[in-house]
Amino acid sequence: MISKRVGIVESIVDQSNGLDDIRVSLNGEIQRAYNYTKMTGKINVGDEVVLNTTAVELSLGTGGYHFVIANLNNLESNLTEGGHIMKLRYTPFQVKVDSVEEQESVYHEKIDKFESLENMPVVVGTLHSMLTPFVASYKKNNPNKKLVYIMTDGAALPIYLSKNVDTLKSKGLIDSTITIGNAFGGDYECINIYTALITAKEILNADCVFVSMGPGIAGTGTKYGFTGIEQGPILDAIKKLNGNPIAIPRISFADKRDRHVGISHHSITVFKDIVNVGVNIPITNYEEEKLKLIKTQIENNNLDENHIIRFINNNSTKEDLDYFGLKVRSMGRNYDQDKEFFDAASSAAYYVMEVCDGSRRKDY
Structure with a gap:
């Protein structure tokens, strides 16, 4: 109510x-x-x-x-002038958007004739706070490549709530945004993750795509009761469309809850029980004791049997953030308080550069 x-x-x-x-x-x-x-x-x-x-x-x-x-002093508003697709459907707050898929759209034919993502790298996070460190590391090293952000409806629905997106776009670090499902307000509106990925490839000519929910996340302490579980079906969709699925693991050594220490139980659940395809999982080469715990978690859950685990040398996250004057915070913690969490997102960017397109320097 x-x-x-x-x-x-x-x-x-x-x-x-x-x-x-x-x-x-x-x-x-x-x-x-x-x-x-x-x-x-x-x-x-x-x-x-x-x-x-x-x-x-x-x-x-x-x-x-x-x-x-x-x-009550101004009842007029205007989300969009065109379009026929409703979001927040059948609620008093339903809004009309101009979706790329609809028949009147100038993009309809491109969407309809799509064939393949052609191994385009698509990185999938589970928390909105993973966006900024990924973008900082990717764009610092690839300033001229096109990076598209797809925001799902797993948390906040209006993209306007995200100060991160507003800052990253104003600095020219995100080239375009797409909102899907009941999320709205992106540069482009799509009905689902499949057409959003197609839009990123066929309409926006993206070199790389980042997917995550907006600000906010819901969790219940149960195995399946968390919104980040959407990472699994999204990774499946990327593979189905012949893209390159890359998953950011949720990693922390600052969280006081045992289930989130090292690789979070959220990530383990997704990688072990939810995703139906093999995906690429970059892991930062953390200090010895922390890396030992992570490797034990990987082994105990057989993650390396079903997925490609790649260990990435990365000591550049803070430097990348500072280069653009960016601040990060997740669960109330800043970079210095939870560096492993933010390093995990940054390392996904270095994975893309190192493995997918070879743009990373070889002298790291």
Whole structure:
């Protein structure tokens, strides 16, 4: 159920592409809220707004903000002028998008005549925080290659919520974005992962593709009850379309939960029980004791029998991030607090350069 309250806009702290970070007066307190301008219109100080307060009332860490449902002083909004495909279907918030697949689309014929991804490298992460270190390492070494980001609907649905995407696009490090399923707001809209991959190849001429959900992730502590499980079917789709599936393992030595130490049980579950094809899994050559644990996990779960495990020398993650002035954070931890996590994403970029296209220097 949705908890709704009416508040007054007190200030507009920040405005970026499609997202307003505002402060509202609610129950006598000043509280934070987000307004999606393309969905709920332009906002001004003093406006009376209807807010979805559910997440804050539940004290959620993910999605723990108020969101504007409607601006009572401005009911006009315009997500898109064309298109016939609905996202957030059959809800009061359903939006119309111009999808590349639909028959009226100028891209319809290219999508329909697609044959193969021709071994195009597609890297699949499970957390949105894997995006920035991957992009930094890939683009620092390949500034002229086209990198496309596909955002799934496993977490946040509007791409506007992602400050990471906004920053990376403004710096020219992501060339194009695609949103799929019920996620929306990308440069291109697609119905599913298959047509998104085809769009990246046939329409955007991508050299490399990164796929992950938007900000936020849901987990329950059960074997299959986490949104990152989508990594398995996505890897299957890449292989089915004759692409090169590359999986980023979730690795940490800072997480206090035993099930996430070393290779997370999320990744082990995907690689062992969910994905149906052999995939490429880059592993950073961490320090000896940490690498020993990871190798034991690989051996105990027979991951090397079904997948190609490649160990990558990589001490450049922080340098790559600093080169572009990028900061990273995942689960409340920055690079120095959880370097192995971010190194895993960066090493996937070095895997692409080392194995897929040979662009990595040979003197590492």
